[in-house]
Amino acid sequence: MLIGQDWCDAQSGERLDVENPANGEIFASIAAGGAAEIDAAVKVARKAFESAEWAKMRPIDRSRLLEQVALKIEAHADELALLESYDNGKPKHLAMMVDVPAAVEVFRYMAGWCTKIYGKTLPVSGDGRQYHAYTLRQPIGVVGAIVPWNYPLSMAAWKIASALAAGCTVVLKPSEVTSLTTLRLAELMLEAGVPPGVLNIVTGVGEKAGEALITHPDVDKIAFTGSTPVGKHILRSSANDLRRVSLELGGKSPTIIMPDADLDKAIPDAAMAIFFNSGQTCFAGSRLLCHESIYDDVIAGINEVARNLPIGPGQDANTMIGPVVNKKQRERIESYIKIGQEEGAEAISPDAELPGQGYFVKPTILSGATEQSRVFNEEIFGPVLAATKFSTEEEAIRLANKSRFGLGANLYCKNVKTAHKMAAAIHAGTVWINTYFVVDSAMPFGGFKESGIGREVGDEGVLMFTESKSVCALLDD
Ligand code: NAD
Helix, strand or coil: CEECCEECCCCCCCEEEEEECCCCEEEEEEECCCHHHHHHHHHHHHHHHHCHHHHCCCHHHHHHHHHHHHHHHHHCHHHHHHHHHHHHCCCHHHHHHHHHHHHHHHHHHHHHHCCCCCCCEECCCCCCCCEEEEEEEEECCEEEEECCCCCHHHHHHHHHHHHHHHCCEEEEECCCCCCHHHHHHHHHHHHHCCCCCCEEECCCCHHHHHHHHHCCCCCCEEEEECCHHHHHHHHHHHCCCCCEEEEECCCCEEEEECCCCCHHHHHHHHHHHHHHHHHCCCCCEEEEEEECCCHHHHHHHHHHHHHCCCECCCCCCCCCECCCCCHHHHHHHHHHHHHHHHCCCEEECCCCCCCCCCCCCCCEEEECCCCCCHHHHCCCCCCEEEEEEECCHHHHHHHHHCCCEECEEEEECCCHHHHHHHHHHCCCCEEEECCCCCCCCCCCECCEECCEECCECHHHHHHCCEEEEEEEEECCC
């Protein structure tokens, strides 16, 4: 763990095994921190927040620092991608394409924000006397950040870059399942010149380290990415002292294919929207809503794409589908495939042999999943697509919105008017039209409904780490 500039073990001496999901081998271990380490890290983060070195650093120098971090990550891209692949299972070449660039870009993007966080002057009417009134945007303070295991490096980078751009300091708890790239990122950040104490990493399980962070009285804001049940728990626990909370939670995002869609594009996109990262993406297109006139062709096409996706360890250069993150996750996904069949859906998957060892799951379509079924409504978080048909535009919108989640939606449609009308009607934080998976540091990201509260990255993402203060000065004597 990193507390200040000290790399330390847990006081209890406890450690957690790190497993390679491609073969079940334990290849490392991490410290299992708890309340004592969280308390030490928060104290150090508070001290750093109040230090002249950080608080008085010129915005332009903070900007330069974040750019240095971006360069460091870029210089270690290959190593970070490999580490992510061993830890999480994902194909290394895809981590090179997605996870690492996302981390680089958010630091580079947020470096620009350091010099652009400003308030407004306010034309107050008051009682007729003359006032000078303005708002200040001030850093919120010490941020407790908690991230999941599906995109460990980029999720950590999103939170750290945004919080630091705003002038905050951070205590971050990575997922106990995938802490390695976060620890390496922290090491690189110290090398890049980030002052000790500005970023602290406490590894450990959610019930101990995570719980200690969300209840620590000196943490000003919790920025959480993870499951909806844990997000709700964090929101409840924040009620005691009205601690600021932002939540990026689960999803059950639809891919909607309209009758006029370009199927040469829509079919491979719909397949990758669910099968990429073995379906372990919060905004995965896990529900297919397809017009009845093209439904059979689309299902056959998606299965054909799946058949051509090599399944194997993430370190093999041609692997497109790596293992899921661990045994528990594989069992959960397999149980959902059974549930889908019991509910009356047809399970369609390629004939492919799975590698003998490791936590592999075949890409699977549950065709004919009804809108009442569990597989249509619950987040599975695996390469499993719940597919159903619709007959009218209104029905497509109704089905898209028939979810307690509202993270993303992919819409395939050539008619521009229909596409924009539907984009406005869909309850989701992001709607992609004739594309999918475009997640960019400039585009605020977050969810409607039970997919979360707040937006990360973009202008909204950096302002989320600030408090707005109105200042009003009387100018008349
Ligand atoms: P999770 O909620 O089990 O764990 C997420 C993090 O919370 C981990 O670091 C965990 O240790 C910690 N945690 C667990 N219990 C805690 C507690 N009581 N107090 C404090 N922290 C606690 O989620 P997961 O299984 O790691 O990740 C998968 C989930 O994350 C999915 O639901 C997925 O949709 C969601 N997710 C959302 C986004 C988004 O941006 N909306 C992005 C990625 C993942």
